[in-house]
Structure formats: C-alpha cells, structure tokens
Amino acid sequence: MRRTFARGGVHPPQRKELTSGVAISSPAPPAIVTIPLHQSIGAPARAIVKAREEVACGQLIAEPGGFISAPVHASVSGKVKRIAAFPTSIGPSVECIQIESDGQDTWVPDVNLGASECTAALAKSPEDLLATLAGAGLVGLGGAAFPTAVKLRPPPGGKVDTLLLNGAECEPYLTADHRLMIEEAPGIIAGLRVLMRVLGIERAVIGIEDNKPDAVETMRAAVDEIGGVSVEVCCTAYPQGAEKQLIQAILGREVPSGKLPLQVGVVVQNVATAFAAFEAVVRHKPLIERVVTVSGGAVAEPKNLRVRIGTSLEDLVAHCGGVRGELGKLIMGGPMMGKALKSFDIPVVKATSGVLLMDEVEAAQVDEQACLRCGRCVQVCPQGLMPCDLAAMANHGRLEGFGDGADCVECGCCQFICPAGRRLVHSIRFGKSDYRRLKAAEKRQGA
Amino acid sequence: MREERKFSVTEPPHISSGETVPRAMLDTILALVPVTLVAIYFYRLNAVFLIGVCLLAAVVTDAVARKIKGRKPSVSDLSVLVTGLILALCFSPLTNWWTAVFATVLAVGIGKEWMGGLGWNRFNPAAFGRAGVIVLAPVTVFLNRQFAGWNVSFPMSPDVVDSVSGATPLTMIASPQMTLDVPHLQLLLANPGGGGLAETSALALLLGGAYLLYRQHITWHIPVSILGAVAVLTTILGHNPADHLLTGGLMLGALFMATDWVTSPITDPGRIIFGVLIGVLVVVFRVFLGPTEGVAFAILIMNAFVPLIDRLTRRGVFGQLNAAKAAAAKATATKAA
Numbered sequence: 001m002r003r004t005f006a007r008g009g010v011h012p013p014q015r016k017e018l019t020s021g022v023a024i025s026s027p028a029p030p031a032i033v034t035i036p037l038h039q040s041i042g043a044p045a046r047a048i049v050k051a052r053e054e055v056a057c058g059q060l061i062a063e064p065g066g067f068i069s070a071p072v073h074a075s076v077s078g079k080v081k082r083i084a085a086f087p088t089s090i091g092p093s094v095e096c097i098q099i100e101s102d103g104q105d106t107w108v109p110d111v112n113l114g115a116s117e118c119t120a121a122l123a124k125s126p127e128d129l130l131a132t133l134a135g136a137g138l139v140g141l142g143g144a145a146f147p148t149a150v151k152l153r154p155p156p157g158g159k160v161d162t163l164l165l166n167g168a169e170c171e172p173y174l175t176a177d178h179r180l181m182i183e184e185a186p187g188i189i190a191g192l193r194v195l196m197r198v199l200g201i202e203r204a205v206i207g208i209e210d211n212k213p214d215a216v217e218t219m220r221a222a223v224d225e226i227g228g229v230s231v232e233v234c235c236t237a238y239p240q241g242a243e244k245q246l247i248q249a250i251l252g253r254e255v256p257s258g259k260l261p262l263q264v265g266v267v268v269q270n271v272a273t274a275f276a277a278f279e280a281v282v283r284h285k286p287l288i289e290r291v292v293t294v295s296g297g298a299v300a301e302p303k304n305l306r307v308r309i310g311t312s313l314e315d316l317v318a319h320c321g322g323v324r325g326e327l328g329k330l331i332m333g334g335p336m337m338g339k340a341l342k343s344f345d346i347p348v349v350k351a352t353s354g355v356l357l358m359d360e361v362e363a364a365q366v367d368e369q370a371c372l373r374c375g376r377c378v379q380v381c382p383q384g385l386m387p388c389d390l391a392a393m394a395n396h397g398r399l400e401g402f403g404d405g406a407d408c409v410e411c412g413c414c415q416f417i418c419p420a421g422r423r424l425v426h427s428i429r430f431g432k433s434d435y436r437r438l439k440a441a442e443k444r445q446g447a
Numbered sequence: 448m449r450e451e452r453k454f455s456v457t458e459p460p461h462i463s464s465g466e467t468v469p470r471a472m473l474d475t476i477l478a479l480v481p482v483t484l485v486a487i488y489f490y491r492l493n494a495v496f497l498i499g500v501c502l503l504a505a506v507v508t509d510a511v512a513r514k515i516k517g518r519k520p521s522v523s524d525l526s527v528l529v530t531g532l533i534l535a536l537c538f539s540p541l542t543n544w545w546t547a548v549f550a551t552v553l554a555v556g557i558g559k560e561w562m563g564g565l566g567w568n569r570f571n572p573a574a575f576g577r578a579g580v581i582v583l584a585p586v587t588v589f590l591n592r593q594f595a596g597w598n599v600s601f602p603m604s605p606d607v608v609d610s611v612s613g614a615t616p617l618t619m620i621a622s623p624q625m626t627l628d629v630p631h632l633q634l635l636l637a638n639p640g641g642g643g644l645a646e647t648s649a650l651a652l653l654l655g656g657a658y659l660l661y662r663q664h665i666t667w668h669i670p671v672s673i674l675g676a677v678a679v680l681t682t683i684l685g686h687n688p689a690d691h692l693l694t695g696g697l698m699l700g701a702l703f704m705a706t707d708w709v710t711s712p713i714t715d716p717g718r719i720i721f722g723v724l725i726g727v728l729v730v731v732f733r734v735f736l737g738p739t740e741g742v743a744f745a746i747l748i749m750n751a752f753v754p755l756i757d758r759l760t761r762r763g764v765f766g767q768l769n770a771a772k773a774a775a776a777k778a779t780a781t782k783a784a
Contacts, residue, residue, distance in 0.1 A: 007765065012462055172462065244765060257766035327454045331461055340456040356461075363455060366463050369524070370566030374664075375713035376466070384764040386713065389757075407764050412460030419466040420566070426458040 003252075005245035008382040009237040010413045012172050012336065014211065018295045018302040019175040024183055026306040027319045029076045029105055033310030034347040035061070036088045037095045040139040041146045042068030047097055053080045058108040058286050061097055064134075070147040070350075071137045075288035075308035076101040089332045089339055089346055096347070099310070110284045118190040121281045126198045129281060133198070136280035137287045137350075142166055142177075142241065142270035143333060145351035148277070151267060152198045161265040163196055163204040164250060165274055167219070168234070168241035170209060171334025174354040176291040177271050179304045181208070181215035185222035188271050191278030192229065195269055202228045206271070207250040211236040238336060239411040243268045245382050257407050272353075292316065292352055296331075297359035300324040307348055313355055314344040328363030331356040336412040366421030377414035377424060383407045387414035391424045394431025402435045468565075471708075472525035474662050478655030479532055479703065485637055485651050486644035490540040490611075492601035494644055498535040500544045504551035505531030512560035526565050530554050533573040533703055536645035537696055537743070540603070540611060545594045546580055546587055553579035570750045571710045574700070574743040581740055611641040617695035620686070621733055627690050634693040645699040649692075656702035665706040668718035673701040676726025684734055697729060700742035710750045717753075717760035725749050 038044035043066030049055060055074040062072040078101040085093035107113070121129075134149035165188075169177040181188060196204050206223070208216050210233050223229045234240060234249045244255045246268060253264040261268055272291065279285045288309055295302040300321025307316060313330070317323065331338040332352055348355070377387040390405045408428050415424045486494045509527040510520040521527065534551055554576025562568040580587050603611070616634060619625040629638055637648045645652060659665045677697065678688040691697065696704075705711060705725055712721050725745045732741025 010464070012464070255766050257764055259766065329454050329456070329461055331459075333459075335462045336460040338459055338461065340459070340461060342454075342456045358461065363461060365457065366467055369468060370564065372468060372566045372708045373711075373713055374471075374708035375666075376663075378713050379666075382765065384762055384767075386761065388713065404764050407766070410459075416460050416462065417464050417466065419464075419468050419471055421463070421467070423458060425460065429458070 003232075003249050004235045004237045004240065005249045005382055007384055008380045008413060009239065009245075010380050010416050011236070012238055012416060014236075015173045015295070016175050016178070016211065018173065019293050019304055020178055020212075022175075022179070022303050024179050024291055024304045024306050029101055029308050030311045030315045031103075032081070032098065032100050032312075033075050033308055034086050034096045034098045034312065035072055035075060035310035036086070036090075036347060036349055037062050037065075037072060037097065038088075038090065039072060039145060039309070039350045040068075040070040041144065042066060042070075042150075044095065045069060045072045047083050047095070049080050049083075049097065051080050051082050054078070055080060055099060056106050056108045058111055058288055060135075060286075064147075068147055068150050070139050070149075071135065071286075072097070073137055073286040073288050074099055075310050077104050077106040078102040087343060087346060089341060089349060089352070096310075112283050113285065115283045116186065116190075118193070118278065118282045122193055122197060124281075126200060129194055129198050132281050133194075133277055136276070136285070138273065138276050138280060139287070139350050140270055141272035141276060141290060141350065141353070143337070143351055143353055145349075148269070148273055151269070152195065155262055158262045159265055160199050160201055160262065160267050161203060162251060162267075163192070163199060163201060164247060164261075164266050164268045165192055165204060165206040165271055166241055166243075166246055166268055167206055167208040167212070167215065167271040168246055169212070170236070170238045170241040171336055171338075171354070172238075173295045173356055174293045174334050175295075176293045176304055176353050178212050178215050180272055180275055180291055181212070182218050184275055185218040187278045188219070188275045189222045189226065189229070190282060191274035191276065193226070194277045194281050195267075195274060196228075199267060204229045205250055206231045207240075207246050208233055209236045209240055210234065238413065239382055239409070242382065242409050242411055244409075287350060290348075290350060290352070292348060293354040294320045294357075295354065296357040297362050298323055298325055298327045298357040309350055310347045312344065313341070313346050313348070316348060316355055317344065317357065323357060326360050327357055328360035329356075329358040331358065335362075336416065337410060366419070368421040368423060370420065371422055372420050374419060376417045376419065380413040380417050382411060382413060383409060387424045387428065388422070390431055391422060391427035394427045394434065397434070399431065399435045399438055402431055405431050405435060408432065468524050468526070471662075471664050472529050474659065474664055475529045475703070476525065476532060478658045479536065481651035481654050482536065482645050482648055482699075483532070485648040486536070486540075489603075489607050489637075489639035489647055490644065491603055493540040493603060496599060496601065497538060497540060497542060497544070497547055497644065498532065500547050501531040501535035501551050502528055504548045505534075505555050508552050508555040509560060512556045513564075516560070521565065524565065527555055527559075530559065530572045530576075533699070534576050536699060537573065537577045537643045537740075539615075539641060539643060541600075541641075543591065543594065543598055545590045545597070549587065549590060550576035550580045552576075553583075566709055568709055569753070570747050571704050571707045574704050574746045574750075577696075577740055577743040578747055607639045610639050613641060615642040616640045616646070616693070617642055617733075620690045620694055621737060627694075631689045631693060640694075642694070643696055643699070645696065646694065649698045652698045652702055659702070659706070664708075665702075666715065666718065668715050669706045669711060669722040670701045672719045672722025673697075673705060673726045673729070676723045677729055680727060680730040681734075684730070686734070691730070691733065695733070696740065696742040700729075700746055701725075704743070705746050705749075710753060712753050712756045712760065714757065714760040714762060716762075717756040720756055720760065721749055721753065724752075
C-alpha cells in the first residue's frame with residue numbers, strides 16, 4: 001500500500017489532463033509589467049527606484065522591508081512608468097512598480113541564462129549561498145510565498161536532519177510543478193543540493209503523488225547518482241501538499257499542533273523553489289519569472305507558461321487563446337485554496353501557481369442550507385478538527401471553545417464535501433481572526 | 448474601454464463534491480425501495496395506500512407548517528418524503544389511515560418543522576411520529592371514534608391475511624407464553640408477519656443499508672453497534688439473538704432511523720456509544736417492558752443525548768496526540784534519570 005497522510009482528505013476531480021501534457025512555453029515578455037512590492041509573507045519591500053528611471057531586467061528595484069521580507073527585481077528592461085497603488089490578488093490597492101518594457105530584454109550583467117554547471121557554485125560557503133538566495137528574492141513558490149532564506153536560517157537550538165522537497169502538487173488543475181519536474185529535473189536537483197548545503201544536511205526526500213509517474217521517473221533518473229537523496233511516491237489525495245500532511249505521508253513524523261516542521265527536524269520546500277534556487281546560484285538570475293498553469297473550462301488553449309512576474313492576467317490569457325464561452329469564475333491559484341478575482345487587471349506574482357478560468361458548470365456552487373450534521377466534514381478534515389462546530393462557533397461569536405480552530409489550514413476539504421453547501425472555510429477564517437483578537441484583548445487586560 | 452465581463456467572486460474552495468441534500472435523500476428513498484417492493488408484494492393495495500397516505504400527509508403538513516412560519520414548502524429537498532416513507536414502513540398494513548396521518552403530522556409538523564426545520568430538529572422525525580401516536584393514545588382513541596366507518600382496506604391473499612391477523616413475530620418472542628414459530632430464514636428473506644411493512648424482509652433492508660454505506664451517506668458505526676449490542680445482550684440473557692435481530696423495527700431503526708444525519712453524533716466514537724446505548728435500551732424495552740415500539744423510544748431517548756456525546760468525544764487534532772505522547776515519554780525519561 002502506498003503511503004499518504006493519516007486522517008481525512010478528499011479526492012476532487014483532477015482535471016490535470018488539460019495541461020499535464022503541454023510543455024512549458026515562454027511567451028515574449030509583455031509590454032508592461034506591474035510588480036507588487038508585497039509578494040511574500042511578512043513586510044512589503046521598499047522601492048529603491050524612481051519613476052522614469054531606466055532599469056535592466058533582473059535589477060533590484062525594491063529591498064526587503066524587514067526581517068521576514070523579500071527583495072523585488074525588475075522582470076523586464078525599460079523605464080519605470082510609475083510607482084503607485086494598483087489592484088492585486090491580495091487587495092484592491094497595493095503599492096506596485098510599473099515598468100514599460102523597451103522590448104530589448106537587456107539583463108543586468110553577471111546573469112548567465114545558459115549555465116547549468118553547479119560544481120563551482122556548490123563549493124561556496126553556506127553563508128554565501130544563503131545570501132545569494134536572499135538577494136535573489138526567493139520565496140516559497142508553492143503558494144504561501146514565505147521568504148525562502150528565512151526558512152533556511154538555522155533556528156537557535158533547532159536541529160534539521162531532512163529536507164523534504166514538495167512535488168505533490170495536490171491542487172486540481174495545476175501542472176506547473178509537474179511539468180517543471182519533467183523538463184527541469186537536473187536544475188531542481190542542483191537547487192536541492194544548494195538548499196541541502198545551506199542547511200548543512202545530508203538527507204533529502206522528494207515527495208511526489210502517484211498521479212505523476214512520468215515526473216517520478218525523470219526525478220528518479222536525475223537523483224540517480226546522488227547519495228542521501230531519494231524520491232518517494234505517495235498516493236494521490238488532497239491536501240497531500242500541505243506541509244504537515246506531506247511530512248506525515250513521506251517521513252511518518254507528526255508535527256505537533258501549533259508548531260513548525262522544524263520541531264520534527266524537517267524543512268519543506270517546493271520543487272519550483274528548488275529550481276529558483278538553482279537559477280539564483282548558478283545562473284545569477286533573481287526570481288523574476290515562474291511557471292504558471294493557465295487552465296479551466298473557459299480558456300481556449302490551456303497551457304503551462306513561464307511568465308515574468310508582473311504580467312497582467314489579461315496578457316496571460318491572451319497567450320492562451322483568450323476566454324472561451326461563458327466565464328464563471330476567475331481564480332488565482334488552485335480551485336481548492338485559490339482566490340477568486342473580479343478583474344483581469346491583476347498581475348502575476350511570485351506565489352501564482354495557476355490561473356483558472358472556470359466555466360459556469362465548474363464554478364457552480366451548492367445552495368447553502370442549514371447544517372445537517374452529517375459529519376462528512378469531520379471525516380475529511382486532515383487536521384482532525386470538527387469544521388461544522390468551528391463554523392457554528394464563529395458564526396455565533398461564541399469563541400470560548402474555538403482554540404483548535406487555529407490549526408485549520410483552510411484546505412477546503414470540509415466545504416468541498418458539504419452536502420448542505422455551508423461556507424465553512426469562510427466562517428472559520430472569520431473565527432480565526434476574531435479568536436486571535438479576543439486572545440490579544442484578554443492578554444492586554446491581564447497585563 | 449475594455450468590455451465589462453461579469454463573473455462570480457467567492458471564498459475558496461471553488462469546487463464541490465456534487466453531494467447535495469436532495470441527492471442524499473433520493474439515495475435514502477432508493478435504499479428503501481427493495482423493502483417497499485416486498486411489502487407491496489405481500490400486502491398489495493393496502494401497502495400502496497398506506498405509503499401514499501403517509502407521503503401525501505407529509506407533503507401537506509410540510510407545506511402548512513412552513514406556511515405558518517412564512518416559508519415556502521421544502522418538499523424539493525425530499526427529506527419529508529423520506530420521513531413519510533419510513534413512517535409508513537413502521538406501520539402494519541392494518542393500521543387505520545387516520546392513525547398514519549396523525550403520526551405523519553406529529554413527525555413532520557412538530558418533530559421536524561416546528562423544532563426548527565431540517566438540520567435543527569433534535570429528534571428523528573419518523574421515530575417522533577411513531578412514538579407520538581403511542582404516547583398520545585387518548586387522541587388516537589378519539590380519532591378512532593370519530594373516523595369509525597371511514598376505514599379503507601383492500602383484499603389480500605388468504606394466507607397473508609392469516610399471518611397478519613395473528614401474533615406478530617415480535618409479540619411471539621416478547622411474551623413468555625409464546626415462542627417464535629417462523630423460521631429465521633423466512634424472517635430474513637420474506638415474511639408477511641403482520642408487524643410493520645418493513646418487517647417483511649430484513650434482507651431488503653440490509654441491501655438498502657449497504658447502498659447507503661456504499662454511497663457514504665452513513666458509516667458502519669451506528670448500525671453495527673446497535674445490532675451488535677442487541678445480539679450480545681440477548682445472548683447473555685439466554686435468548687436467541689437472531690429472534691431479536693430479525694423482528695420488530697430493529698433493522699429499519701438501526702439502518703435508517705438511528706443513522707439520521709441530523710439526530711446522530713458526528714464523531715465515530717460517539718456513533719459507537721450512541722449505537723451501543725440504543726441497543727441496550729432496545730433489549731431492556733423488549734425483554735422487560737413488552738413489545739411496543741422499543742426501537743423508536745430507544746432512538747428518541749438517545750437523540751436527546753447526542754449533544755452530550757458529541758462534546759465528550761471531541762477528538763485530538765493533528766499533532767496533539769503525538770505531542771502528548773512525546774511529553775509522556777519525556778516525563779518517563781526524566782523519572783528514569
């Protein structure tokens with residue numbers, strides 16, 4: 001029997017066949033990019049360029065705004081048009097740097113886009129490598145966008161023994177990581193070795209779901225001669241790609257409630273992040289582009305595109321033949337956890353793993369009615385919570401018993417399965433923030 | 448100016464399993480089709496009439512009770528039809544239609560709609576209606592007097608009439624003077640015994656239960672723990688467990704009434720506690736109190752304890768069990784040192 005996480009989970013229709021066979025293509029850089037300064041968890045970056053300034057592709061245009069923050073680089077060469085608030089996926093007005101391309105795609109010196117030899121780079125000290133990763137603006141590309149360098153800094157007292165590379169890609173539709181593993185396996189492995197060197201560890205495991213046998217094969221072939229690295233296959237179940245679930249599925253370790261994977265000696269990084277680490281260290285290329293799956297029933301030609309950060313969804317969809325038929329919903333990310341957007345005037349960011357154009361059938365929602373206490377949400381919750389109870393507490397503002405709710409990862413399994421169409425995730429999100437506020441107020445009163 | 452495109456914006460997740468309440472209710476009705484067909488085969492038009500009366504009464508009661516609350520009828524979610532059908536299956540083919548209507552009005556009107564409607568009702572509506580006509584016997588007697596002469600009955604084959612008018616299997620096992628004279632195999636497969644319509648075939652009910660299990664609308668915990676508890680206890684008390692498992696409303700209750708989503712616990716351990724206690728109560732009622740709808744009463748009593756059971760069986764969240772174990776290990780380690 002193949003391994004998976006211990007509790008809960010669902011099996012949504014995969015729909016990965018739309019793009020899993022489509023090789024990654026790289027369209028020409030767009031005429032204009034809108035690059036948000038706030039693209040990672042933590043503080044937004046601070047702009048260091050001025051309007052009308054000439055910038056080269058890959059040039060630093062904003063530096064980190066705090067300890068947990070990541071720098072931002074120009075993704076095209078040209079002239080800064082303006083620095084102002086634009087609508088992005090995280091809010092209606094987020095500070096962005098808009099750059100008009102000069103069409104030359106001139107890179108900053110030192111970048112070597114063709115390099116693939118990593119022996120020299122791997123000989124550098126871990127501190128140098130970490131500085132390179134931090135300087136390249138790396139963030140977790142799986143969706144959470146946590147600054148990679150911060151995650152790799154050895155914690156005081158904490159001991160890491162295993163790096164877990166996340167190739168589960170459990171969200172339906174998305175195939176960006178899948179294609180990357182097939183097409184760039186050597187690069188991913190080189191990046192993996194960089195990350196291992198930074199962490200100073202000898203063991204790494206690459207976790208891939210069994211719905212991607214071709215990726216398993218290419219990755220196995222690529223790790224062939226490297227000791228300490230193995231590829232492990234787990235059976236397909238959502239949310240396998242959630243950190244704690246993947247650690248349990250692959251390594252059999254249970255991260256304590258409320259703690260980080262570091263607690264059990266593990267650091268999890270996405271395969272795309274490893275590839276970006278390779279590019280940063282070997283090619284001296286900052287994180288200015290990523291692979292995005294554009295899919296769904298309402299897009300003419302579903303594709304996997306390597307696009308520049310800041311490309312508008314309008315341009316992105318134009319590369320895929322535009323909208324086909326009635327568009328039901330526009331989503332950034334996967335269908336389980338992605339964000340529904342109300343406009344195509346939104347830029348691709350570092351965390352954008354996919355853009356889905358759902359037709360009206362795909363976007364159909366169950367009408368909401370009273371909870372029938374069927375308990376299906378309890379059965380499928382991978383975190384062992386009771387989503388129906390948490391949602392009821394949140395809705396009624398009775399938060400005394402909400403404590404466990406902090407462990408909710410908002411994976412959406414409960415709402416996916418709910419026959420009564422309850423908007424459980426929505427309620428629990430509110431509950432989580434209300435509970436935090438309540439606890440903070442209690443603390444203030446106590447102090 | 449760019450053309451305005453309209454599409455919906457909601458919180459994630461953006462896809463759903465396609466499971467809906469009407470679909471689940473339809474599945475429950477489908478699961479009851481085998482036993483309904485067996486009942487109709489034996490009791491002919493009497494069964495058809497009784498089922499028809501209950502379904503009609505359920506739909507009308509729902510419409511009226513909801514109208515009073517200022518709401519539209521809820522027949523489209525099919526749940527009232529499930530209640531009506533289960534109620535009809537609880538009754539013997541000789542039941543007066545007004546008794547059946549009274550039970551349905553109690554079940555749908557009070558048991559369900561006036562307790563808040565689907566999802567808010569604390570007691571299983573069908574059990575509520577079935578038990579209600581027994582508890583409110585004076586009303587039933589009154590109705591019998593008022594409607595005497597309005598009874599409707601249809602011809603049945605002579606041997607069916609014989610067995611229907613005699614003692615039911617449940618009465619036989621429950622009274623010390625009688626013994627069960629029907630072979631178990633016949634009870635399991637097809638037997639026109641004179642009890643409820645659903646008592647004609649345990650196998651047909653099990654088939655339906657298996658379908659609900661397959662469709663994941665129910666879990667095994669409740670039926671297995673009820674039937675298991677009854678089997679173990681009756682064996683201990685010196686009875687033949689098969690006598691109890693195959694008679695009365697036990698099978699219908701264990702598979703279709705106790706497993707009602709709204710009125711049963713949501714955790715698996717809770718479901719086992721709930722089921723075992725129903726089994727215990729059923730045996731107590733049958734062995735010590737005589738043969739009167741012990742199953743319906745047992746289910747109703749345990750329905751009242753569901754919130755408590757749910758509270759007591761909250762489970763450890765991901766990472767808590769492990770943390771507790773680690774703490775315990777650490778404590779032992781320190782002790783040893």
